[in-house]
Amino acid sequence: MADLEIRNLRVAIEGKEILKGISLALNKGEVHAIMGPNGSGKSTLALVLMGHPKYEVLEGEVWFKGQNILELEPNERAKLGLFLAFQYPVEIEGVTLSHFLWTAYRALHGNGEARISPQEIKVFRQRLKENLKKLHLDESFAQRHLNLGFSGGEKKRAEILQLLMLQPEFAILDETDSGLDIDSLKIVAEAVQSLRGPNFGALVITHYQRILHHLKPDFVHVLADGRIVASGGPELAEELEKKGYRWLTEAQGV
Amino acid sequence: MPEKKPNRDIFTVDTSKYDFKDPERYVYKARKGLSREIVEEISYIKGEPDWMRELRLKAYEVFLKKPMPTWGADLSGINFDDIIYYARPTDLPARTWDDVPEYIKKTFERLGIPEAERKFLAGVGAQYESEVVYHSIRKDLEEKGVVFLSMDDGLKQYPDLVKEYFGTVVPYDDNKFAALNTAVWSGGSFVYVPKGVHVDFPLQAYFRINAQNMGQFERTLIIVEEGASVHYIEGCTAPVYAAQSLHTAVVEVIAKKGSHVRYTTIQNWSRDVYNLVTKRAVAYEDAVVEWVDGNLGSGVTMKYPAVYMLGKGARADILSIALATKGQHQDAGAKAVHAAPYTSSTIVSKSISKDGGRSSYRGLVRVYPGAVGSRSSVRCDALILDEHSRSDTYPYIEIEEEEVDIAHEATVGRIGEDQIFYLMSRGLKESEAYTLIVLGFIQAFTKELPMEYAVELNRLIELEMEGSVG
Structure with missing residues (x-):
C-alpha cells in the first residue's frame, strides 16, 4: 500500500457530485502534480483530503498511516502529518502569525504537557x-x-x-502559484523544493505549468470533470502546456 | 427625624481625633433593607463629618423618588429590601469554604490562584497577606506626596480635599443608583496625585481590598493635578463571590490640565449580581483620560464609563469588552461629551455573546456648540457565537457643532465554518479554534492590560470557551 492512498473517492456538495471516483497512490519522497481546467474538482479534492465539513463523501476511502482519514477531524489529520496550503487562507484578527505558528506547532508536536522548555522556544x-x-x-x-x-x-x-514551520509528512498545495509574480513563485517553489526528501511527499494542485518548472514533479495527473483522465511523468505537463487541456478532455469524451 | 443618638455635634469638630468605630461604645447590627435610620447609622459608625451625613440623607431621598430606569437592562429582579447595605467585616455572616459555589472553586483552581487568596476572594477565611508588598508601595508613594487610601480613610485624613471634589463629577442626584451609592457608600479608593508627579506603576485596588475595603457600594475618587499621571487598576479576573446581589459603585475622576489618567477595571462578579456602576471623569485642557473596562461576570451589568472633556484639547479613550454567556446581560458602553474645542474621543467596544447571553453596546457621543475641531471615532464590534445569543447596538450621537469629525462603525460577526476549518487543519481542536478567534477578537483590549492581568484574562476566556465555567 502507498503511504497516502485515495481509493475511488466520490464527493458531492449540495447534492451535486464533484469528484466522481478518484484513485491515487502517493508515497513519501514523491511530488505529484494535479492539473486540470477550472471547475474540474481540484480544490474540492484538496479540501476533502483535509476534511472540510461542507463536502459530502459519497463513496471511497483515503488511507494514511493505517487509517481511513475520512473518518477523522481535520486536526486529527493534521496531527497524523497532513498539511494543506490553502488557495484562500482566512484572516484572523488579533492573532499574530508567530503566535499562531507556535500554537499550531505545540498542538501538532507538543507532548501534551503544559510545561515548555526555554530551549524549545529558542529553537522554534x-x-x-x-x-x-x-x-x-x-x-x-x-x-x-x-x-x-x-x-x-x-x-x-x-x-x-x-x-x-509545522513540518508535515504530506503537503497538499492548492494553487499556491496563482496570484504570484515570477519572483515570488520562484521563492515559494524553492522553499517547497528544499523540503523534498525521503520523509516528505507533496500533492501540488495547479492550473498552470509554470510552478512545475521550479518544482519538478515525479508524477503528473490530469483531473477533468471529477475524474483523473491522464497520468504520466513530468513530460505530461509539458505536453499540456503546448496543447492545452482540450485534447485530453475530448479524448475522454468529457 | 428625631435624634436618636447622643451628641452628634462632636462630628463637626475634629473627626480624626476620635475613634467612633469602637465596638464597646456603639452597637450596630447589620440588617436587610434600607431606611433613613440605617443611612444615619452608617455615617455615625464611620464617624463622618456632618456634610457627608447630610449628603447621604439627601441622596437617600433622591434614591426613593427616582424611578427605576427602564431604558436598559431588566432590573425587575432587584429586591432593595433584601440587601444588607452596610456591615462591618465582623458582622458578616460566617461563611465556610463549603458555601462557595463549585464553579468558582473550579475556576480558582484552573487559574492557579493560591489557596490563601482563593479563600479571600471567596469571602471566607482570613485576609490575603500581601501587606508587605503594599507597604513598600505605600512608602514610595508617600515620598512623592501621592495619597492612596480607602475612601473612608481619605475622608478622615483629607476632609477638605474630599469635600471639595466628592460628588462634583457624579452628583448625588445624577441617577437612582448614584443616589443609592451616595447614601450608603463604603470602601472604595481615594487617590490624589500632586502636580507633575508621575506614578510609574499601576495603583492596584487589589492590594488594598485585602484590608477588607471591598464593599459592594464602594466609592472611588481620583484627583490628578496638573501634568501628573497615574494608572489605577481595580478588580481581578478571578470570580468574586458576592455577599449581596447588588454592586452599585460610583467612580469620579478629575483630570486636571495636561494630566494623564488611566483607569482599568476587570469585573468578574458572581452570576447572581446586578452590577450597576456610574463611572465618570472630567478632563481639563490637554488632559487624557482612558477607561479600560472589562466585563465578564455578574448577571446584569449596566455601565457606561464617561469622559466630559471640559478643556481645550482634552482626549478620551474608552476601550471595553463584554462577555455575555448563559443568563447574562452585559449592557455596557461609553459616553464622550465634547464641551471644549479640539477635543477628541475614541471609543472601541468589543462584545462576545454565547450560550444565550446578551450583550448591548449603548453609547453617547455629544458635541456641544463651540466645541469646534472636535473629533470622535466610535467602533463597536460584536461577535455572536451561536443562534441563541444576542447582541444589540444603541449608539446615540448628538452634535450641535458643525466643524467636527465624527465617525461611527459597527460590525456584527459570527465565526465562520471556513475559519474553524482553517485553524483545525493546523492541528487545533474545534474548541481551541473558537477560543483562538475569540482571544484575537479582544486582543486590542488585552494588550492594554498589565501582563499578569492579560494572562489571567486569556486563561479565563479559555475556560469559558471550554464550557468548564458556570
Missing part, C-alpha cells in the same frame, strides 16, 4: 527566523495578524511559512 524562534529569510520575508512579518491585510502574494508565502 531560530527556525522561524531562518524560514522567514528563506521566503524573503522581514522578521516583522511574523508580528502581523494572521493573513489580515496581507497581499495575495503575502498570503501564499505565509502558507508556505506554515508548511516549513
Whole structure:
C-alpha cells in the first residue's frame, strides 16, 4: 500500500457530485502534480483530503498511516502529518502569525504537557527566523495578524511559512502559484523544493505549468470533470502546456 | 427625624481625633433593607463629618423618588429590601469554604490562584497577606506626596480635599443608583496625585481590598493635578463571590490640565449580581483620560464609563469588552461629551455573546456648540457565537457643532465554518479554534492590560470557551 492512498473517492456538495471516483497512490519522497481546467474538482479534492465539513463523501476511502482519514477531524489529520496550503487562507484578527505558528506547532508536536522548555522556544524562534529569510520575508512579518491585510502574494508565502514551520509528512498545495509574480513563485517553489526528501511527499494542485518548472514533479495527473483522465511523468505537463487541456478532455469524451 | 443618638455635634469638630468605630461604645447590627435610620447609622459608625451625613440623607431621598430606569437592562429582579447595605467585616455572616459555589472553586483552581487568596476572594477565611508588598508601595508613594487610601480613610485624613471634589463629577442626584451609592457608600479608593508627579506603576485596588475595603457600594475618587499621571487598576479576573446581589459603585475622576489618567477595571462578579456602576471623569485642557473596562461576570451589568472633556484639547479613550454567556446581560458602553474645542474621543467596544447571553453596546457621543475641531471615532464590534445569543447596538450621537469629525462603525460577526476549518487543519481542536478567534477578537483590549492581568484574562476566556465555567 502507498503511504497516502485515495481509493475511488466520490464527493458531492449540495447534492451535486464533484469528484466522481478518484484513485491515487502517493508515497513519501514523491511530488505529484494535479492539473486540470477550472471547475474540474481540484480544490474540492484538496479540501476533502483535509476534511472540510461542507463536502459530502459519497463513496471511497483515503488511507494514511493505517487509517481511513475520512473518518477523522481535520486536526486529527493534521496531527497524523497532513498539511494543506490553502488557495484562500482566512484572516484572523488579533492573532499574530508567530503566535499562531507556535500554537499550531505545540498542538501538532507538543507532548501534551503544559510545561515548555526555554530551549524549545529558542529553537522554534531560530527556525522561524531562518524560514522567514528563506521566503524573503522581514522578521516583522511574523508580528502581523494572521493573513489580515496581507497581499495575495503575502498570503501564499505565509502558507508556505506554515508548511516549513509545522513540518508535515504530506503537503497538499492548492494553487499556491496563482496570484504570484515570477519572483515570488520562484521563492515559494524553492522553499517547497528544499523540503523534498525521503520523509516528505507533496500533492501540488495547479492550473498552470509554470510552478512545475521550479518544482519538478515525479508524477503528473490530469483531473477533468471529477475524474483523473491522464497520468504520466513530468513530460505530461509539458505536453499540456503546448496543447492545452482540450485534447485530453475530448479524448475522454468529457 | 428625631435624634436618636447622643451628641452628634462632636462630628463637626475634629473627626480624626476620635475613634467612633469602637465596638464597646456603639452597637450596630447589620440588617436587610434600607431606611433613613440605617443611612444615619452608617455615617455615625464611620464617624463622618456632618456634610457627608447630610449628603447621604439627601441622596437617600433622591434614591426613593427616582424611578427605576427602564431604558436598559431588566432590573425587575432587584429586591432593595433584601440587601444588607452596610456591615462591618465582623458582622458578616460566617461563611465556610463549603458555601462557595463549585464553579468558582473550579475556576480558582484552573487559574492557579493560591489557596490563601482563593479563600479571600471567596469571602471566607482570613485576609490575603500581601501587606508587605503594599507597604513598600505605600512608602514610595508617600515620598512623592501621592495619597492612596480607602475612601473612608481619605475622608478622615483629607476632609477638605474630599469635600471639595466628592460628588462634583457624579452628583448625588445624577441617577437612582448614584443616589443609592451616595447614601450608603463604603470602601472604595481615594487617590490624589500632586502636580507633575508621575506614578510609574499601576495603583492596584487589589492590594488594598485585602484590608477588607471591598464593599459592594464602594466609592472611588481620583484627583490628578496638573501634568501628573497615574494608572489605577481595580478588580481581578478571578470570580468574586458576592455577599449581596447588588454592586452599585460610583467612580469620579478629575483630570486636571495636561494630566494623564488611566483607569482599568476587570469585573468578574458572581452570576447572581446586578452590577450597576456610574463611572465618570472630567478632563481639563490637554488632559487624557482612558477607561479600560472589562466585563465578564455578574448577571446584569449596566455601565457606561464617561469622559466630559471640559478643556481645550482634552482626549478620551474608552476601550471595553463584554462577555455575555448563559443568563447574562452585559449592557455596557461609553459616553464622550465634547464641551471644549479640539477635543477628541475614541471609543472601541468589543462584545462576545454565547450560550444565550446578551450583550448591548449603548453609547453617547455629544458635541456641544463651540466645541469646534472636535473629533470622535466610535467602533463597536460584536461577535455572536451561536443562534441563541444576542447582541444589540444603541449608539446615540448628538452634535450641535458643525466643524467636527465624527465617525461611527459597527460590525456584527459570527465565526465562520471556513475559519474553524482553517485553524483545525493546523492541528487545533474545534474548541481551541473558537477560543483562538475569540482571544484575537479582544486582543486590542488585552494588550492594554498589565501582563499578569492579560494572562489571567486569556486563561479565563479559555475556560469559558471550554464550557468548564458556570
